[in-house]
Amino acid sequence: MNQLEQIRAQQTRVLLIESDPTTRDMLQQWLTEDSALVLSAGNGQHGIALLTSFQPDVVVCDMRLPDRLGLEVLEIAQRVCPDSRVIMTSAVSDTVMVVQSLRLGAADYLFKPFKQPVMLLHAVRRAASDARLMLENRRYREMLEEKNRELNESLRVLREDQEAGRAVQLKIMPPPQKSYGAIDINFRIKPSLYLSGDFVDHFTISKNQVGFYLADVSGHGASSAFVTILLKTMTNRLRKRYEDVSRRVLLPAEILERANEEMLSMGLGKHLSVFCGLIDFEAGQLVYSSAAHYPPPRLFMANHVHVLEDHGLPVGLFQNPGYQNRTVPLAGHFELWACSDGALEVLDGASLALKEQKLVEIMEQANHNVDNFLSLLGITEQASVPDDIAVLLVSGQC
Amino acid sequence: MNQLEQIRAQQTRVLLIESDPTTRDMLQQWLTEDSALVLSAGNGQHGIALLTSFQPDVVVCDMRLPDRLGLEVLEIAQRVCPDSRVIMTSAVSDTVMVVQSLRLGAADYLFKPFKQPVMLLHAVRRAASDARLMLENRRYREMLEEKNRELNESLRVLREDQEAGRAVQLKIMPPPQKSYGAIDINFRIKPSLYLSGDFVDHFTISKNQVGFYLADVSGHGASSAFVTILLKTMTNRLRKRYEDVSRRVLLPAEILERANEEMLSMGLGKHLSVFCGLIDFEAGQLVYSSAAHYPPPRLFMANHVHVLEDHGLPVGLFQNPGYQNRTVPLAGHFELWACSDGALEVLDGASLALKEQKLVEIMEQANHNVDNFLSLLGITEQASVPDDIAVLLVSGQC
Incomplete structure (x- = not known):
């Protein structure tokens, strides 16, 4: 990993999916000032397109988008970015919607309007830390698997060598x-x-x-x-x-x-x-x-x-x-x-x-x-x- | 694993924490008929005591217990049974409570009264499957770690043997x-x-x-x-x-x-x-x-x-x-x-x-x-x- 990659890896990557331009700009500014790397989308389609290329740590997605339900985006995000965590935002207090988000695996649920950045930033930081943990867990498992393959291969070579030696020893x-x-x-x-x-x-x-x-x-x-x-x-x-x-x-x-x-x-x-x-x-x-x-x-x-x-x-x-x-x-x-x-x-x-x-x-x-x-x-x-x-x-x- | 242990491992273990005796008996009957192994508690204290000894796959916990908040039990369950999943139940539709459950990592949130078993059973099955997946992931990782230790040890023995052989070869x-x-x-x-x-x-x-x-x-x-x-x-x-x-x-x-x-x-x-x-x-x-x-x-x-x-x-x-x-x-x-x-x-x-x-x-x-x-x-x-x-x-x- 070079230096740039290291900085990128340390910076939390947030994808913001929010149709209201004023809210979007405000949230983007708060998050950027909190040193996150933020990309934003004004609708579900654009947001979904960015998921794969951007691979965000955290997705902040409104429940009501002009072209899609926020829950749909949540479901897709869980599938295409399994290491990322999704925070749902909503202007209406609807218990059914919250429960559905919970069932689909959302990390948090925030009510709008946001008066201050504190709630959002806290939720994003927590979600980012979870996302990083999930990623680390996966990488650790992959590292273990890779290490296992390497060890097995080294062992195979040495064992074959010893077996060949054993065959010669048995011959004499x-x-x-x-x-x-x-x-x-x-x-x-x-x-x-x-x-x-x-x-x-x-x-x-x-x-x-x-x-x-x-x-x-x-x-x-x-x-x-x-x-x-x-x-x-x-x-x-x-x-x-x-x-x-x-x-x-x-x-x-x-x-x-x-x-x-x-x-x-x-x-x-x-x-x-x-x-x-x-x-x-x-x-x-x-x-x-x-x-x-x-x-x-x-x-x-x-x-x-x-x-x-x-x-x-x-x-x-x-x-x-x-x-x-x-x-x-x-x-x-x-x-x-x-x-x-x-x-x-x-x-x-x-x-x-x-x-x-x-x-x-x-x-x-x-x-x-x-x-x-x-x-x-x-x-x-x-x-x-x-x-x-x-x-x-x-x-x-x- | 003997046969009994295998059956136990396949049977979903549910801990039911519910203060109302009628509801508790009804839920216990539904779950038992769905072939779960169910233990129940009428208050938070008893429920928490059972967590460690029973190690349930799924905890079904009411939000309002006579001695504790359901959210407290949720928090403790996450800590002492990290492989289990917790479903919250509540008689009141309170968005704040749902969001708090979500933040604390609940698997689902169900509203009472239950008219039919279908919702509960569906939620418990889904949570049990998630719990099993988490457990399998953890066991897989532990197995990989153990395998790594064994491979490293075998490799060390063979390498030392080869190095000793090499030392003799260099001597001649x-x-x-x-x-x-x-x-x-x-x-x-x-x-x-x-x-x-x-x-x-x-x-x-x-x-x-x-x-x-x-x-x-x-x-x-x-x-x-x-x-x-x-x-x-x-x-x-x-x-x-x-x-x-x-x-x-x-x-x-x-x-x-x-x-x-x-x-x-x-x-x-x-x-x-x-x-x-x-x-x-x-x-x-x-x-x-x-x-x-x-x-x-x-x-x-x-x-x-x-x-x-x-x-x-x-x-x-x-x-x-x-x-x-x-x-x-x-x-x-x-x-x-x-x-x-x-x-x-x-x-x-x-x-x-x-x-x-x-x-x-x-x-x-x-x-x-x-x-x-x-x-x-x-x-x-x-x-x-x-x-x-x-x-x-x-x-x-x-």
Whole structure:
């Protein structure tokens, strides 16, 4: 809005429809002296013509015009200038006419002759203030609608971007369930945004060996998802190299050492916790190493629950963290449950220890099913969660 | 809203304030038969007490109450039930009273005695419809405001996520300007969203050699930014390995072959164009290889413009693309300009050839400065661009 437009917007615009020239001139003078911008018409036809072009804030219209009824003008004004307010004037005191004006939505009704400007100016100022309020209300609503459209559009663009990113992230994840001989691997990831900083991978290491890990990158969303890409390329490469050399075994602690090196050299300012495991189903053993993974995974076997603890440092923070390989013999049916700490955040509980206990109960109740696990946690498809949640179940027979 | 609430919401709620018991009972019966939900009061005090608890759509109020003026009740009703409409009734035809009601915002004015229900019912229905409209308007505005808050919040979360991603992406990029002995490297990237699929890297290969590349991943945003992380880890690794072996030279075509292998094995469904170069300032030569990079970079040297063409295939689409190394001898001062095809999108021009010509003119006019290049393209800090734009300037003396 330029300066002129601003002044015009502040000045009350009044349309005066009055057939008597003396009255018209007098009213016009009063209103102009009261700093209104006034246009006047001597009959209904001319007045109606000015309505659309002038868009007055206030119409002051006589009940008796030479060519029309004032009530007709009132009705038309309400339709073509819905933001304006209409004041009716009349020389006769006729209750029926007043009531009709009221029904048609007039703002005021003034009796002539006017001796002094005070009544008219008061009525016009009040009507102008009402008109301005109506206009402001409408503009505010339009502004809200426009803002809504803009926000929706920005959100659509960002969401589409995140969804495209999510599609790429899903492509690099292995299938959510797969059997490796006698070993079944199942996992689910529930991201808190579209992109996840939780990541699971599993793969064949040799004829008798299957490897897997569950990683939880600090933070969530795009920046953490970047790290999952990095992890995946690294493990892809390691596996490839070990396939070539074929003799050596790729052990969990070694994978963690490599990941730590890579993270430090990239300088992304991110770190992660990882639980990395290997099951040798010929040797009948689980080898694992943990980089600050919490809560510690549970191994259910022969009515006993083993806590897979290991106090390794997080990946990406320290030089030479010295990861260890731990070995657990496997016999008969076993179930290994691991999940990221996001699962603890959705549980009620007075302390972390109590929450962890609840989590282990849920693992037992889940009946060998990762979807049951999530639903026992209260996680639905639609639910939003404060942090990414990953759950991994490795089960089998040794 | 439950079923009862819905029925209540549909039924017009009328508050009747009338001191004459016969009239009150008659009006209540008419309105109830017209399916309104009616409460009645015999005086102003009781009527006012019911206003807040009952929240009527319509108030029918007599002008003359035993304890108050009807106009007082009208004024209070407008204040405590702003969404309701008030109909005044009166046994006397008094113009002043009607005008006062009108000024105070009454919806209608009816004269008693009522012979038939028609006038009253018509007035109440009209007022109820107005009241409902006012209520709907208010609810609509509140809904818009609430929606705005929600959208702003969602947008804030997604934007913060993208900004965090952008911060990580910037961390893995080299400094935007750096000198390697007699060679200066400058680049700028203008992402179309927060995250970019355009990526530039430069690094020392050996004492006399500097390497660089400009990559443009298909698409833009998070999904494309993932690929830039992958590229960076790959080149980091390659450089590291060649540092160890130290004798062999890391040539551009070899970098492209590795990137191609890695992209194919990851199966991200993304591909990219890359211009990769190496300057040996002892041998005085540029070696480059291009994987479908367009527009071809320009080498300005001794008043001559060399077009650095090479018809290599995009990275990530084909097995064994067979990238070639091209060699150009360098002598005296040179300037190598490369940019991604996003730059062509912001240029006017009837054909790609004409746009490309314009781009080369801009390179010449930019006066050895990548910021000048962007500003000649019309790119400001605030401007949004349809595709990521990267520009790289390698200049020096051989």
